Amino acid sequence: MTDPRPVIAAIRDGRGLDGPGAALIAQGLADGSVSDAQAGAFAMAVLTKGVGPAGRVSLTRAMRDSGQVLQWDLSGPVVDKHSTGGIGDTVSLVLAPLLAARGVFVPMVSGRGLGHTGGTLDKLEAIPGFLCDQSQQDFTRIVRQIGCAIVSATGDVAPADKRLYAIRDESGTVESIDLITASILSKKLAAGLDALVLDVKAGSGAIMKKPDSAPRLARALVDTANGAGCVTSALITDMDQPLSRSAGNALEVQEAIRVLQGERGALRDLTLALAAECLRLAGQSTEGLEGTLDSGAAAEVFGRMVAAQGGPADLMERPGAHLAAAPVIHAVPTPTGRVARIDVTALGHAVVALGGGRVRAGDPVDPRVGLDRMAKLGDQVGPDQPLAYVHAADDTAAQVAVAAVQSAYHLGEEGQSGPLIRERITT
Missing domain, CATH: 1.20.970.10 (Transferase, Pyrimidine Nucleoside Phosphorylase; Chain C)
Incomplete structure (x- = not known):
């Protein structure tokens, strides 16, 4: 036929x-x-x-199978993580080197940001010299030598999806669970994985916002990946507030480096949970995982990966010397109160409007701009505690972003965050 x-x-x-x-x-x-x-x-x-x-x-x-499917002959299991996208989600930059420090290989094929969510490749490209576009030979060499690499997909990986992705956008069929599932998994499974963990976001900053959409998508992804021969599970995680305190490419890299160097918070907590899930699926022990992060072993691997992909060899020692800073920084003033609700999608759009994301594929991205020190649910804010700080290219853009952030935050008598991990989906 x-x-x-x-x-x-x-x-x-x-x-x-x-x-x-x-x-x-x-x-x-x-x-x-x-x-x-x-x-x-x-x-x-x-x-x-x-x-x-x-x-x-x-x-x-x-x-x-419409393109190249990798095959590995390595001394440990080959695993990966995929997130459906959120604000302040820089897990990949911490998780990949953390797993590599545990003897697990992570050939991570990632994407660029489009819409209100950020892209892992855009964040890494805020590092001077970092090359996401690696040849297949260099990709496999870096994974073998370092234990992890984070790269863009080549034209040989799932070419059917590349074409169908554009068709879906033009034909108004983006929301199909079947097509979303096949799109995500075809690219991930082409990396020749032994195991895959999915981070499916739910809440005001998630791509799919209906209450039942995250569990439906997670179940479809897990069942389909397992049916296609890759051991897979999913965590449904909270996106009713930004995962970290930063949103914007260079700012998020700085936060990821701080977590690799010991900073506590939700970004660290979720990374450890997803890493533990990856290790369990791969049949590896999770004992001492926090110690691997706290010891600096993951930070050392990240630094080596950055250097192997063209970035500065001393990024971990001198991040401020390499990551560009925005020329204008403004606090976002607010009346006294407690953060009761956050329109997280609106925060993402504010970053895009600053130049830190894309409206259309191919739009340029300014790595310097974004938000940091963002307030979270339940935080007390007021004249001495701004909602966030805007990093902008000029005063006009900063003022627009200040207004957008103020509109995204809602104060009330009570504000409390829900669980970071809402549900675990397995076979």
Whole structure:
């Protein structure tokens, strides 16, 4: 069968998607034999009718196999973590070297920010000289030597997803659980993983905001990844407030470095929880994990990874000498009160408006700008304790951001954060 129309019609009529049909669509997306019109019709059929659990597995495998799938011969397990995106989420920069310091290999293929959430690659590119675009040979060499590398996907990784991702945006089918699942997992599983842990965000800063959407997505991801042969679990984590106190690329790198050097807080807590989950799935002991972080072993690995990917060899010793600072910094004033609610998505949009994120793919990013010392739920604020500090390129942008941050915070008599980890999803 080489005609995609019967496959599309079967989904449209509620008959699902089988392995050969998924392979036909994925290969056609990759080589161009499936037209844009057919790809849009496929995406709309999946959105409206769904393909079910078996169809999700078939589509994920087919999209994974549309390009290169890595194979490793290493002295330890190969694992990774994926987050659905949030504000102040710099877990990857701490987790990858922490796992590597435990003898676990982490070939992390990450993305850039789009919309209100930040991208891991944008954060790393705030480090002068850091190269996210690595050849396959260099990527495997760095993982083998250092234990971890964080890179962008090459054109050879899940090319079917790259094309379908753009089609989904243009055809209004981004929200499909089936297509989201296949998109996330096809790229991750192409890295040749032994185990995968998913961090699915829930709350006002999450991409999917309906109360049941995070558990539904987490269950779909876990079941599909396991069905495709990769041991996987998920943590549903809180995004009703920023994970860390910073949002903005260079500012988040600085916070990640502080956590690697011993700073306490929610970023550290979630990193340790996700790292422990990765170790359990890989059959490794979690004993002494905090000690690995506190000993400086993870910090040493991060410094070596940065140098191996083109960054400065002394970043950990002199981060302020290498990470660019914004020329304008303004406090965000507030009346006295307690933080009761935060529109976290609005904070993300404020960072984007400062130039720290993208409205469209390809937009330039200013690594210097963002927010730091952000108040969290339950914090007491007032004239001597601002809501946050705005880092901006100029006074005009700073004033706009100050107003946006003030609108995002709501004060009240009571403000209390919920649990950082809401639920664990396994097979």
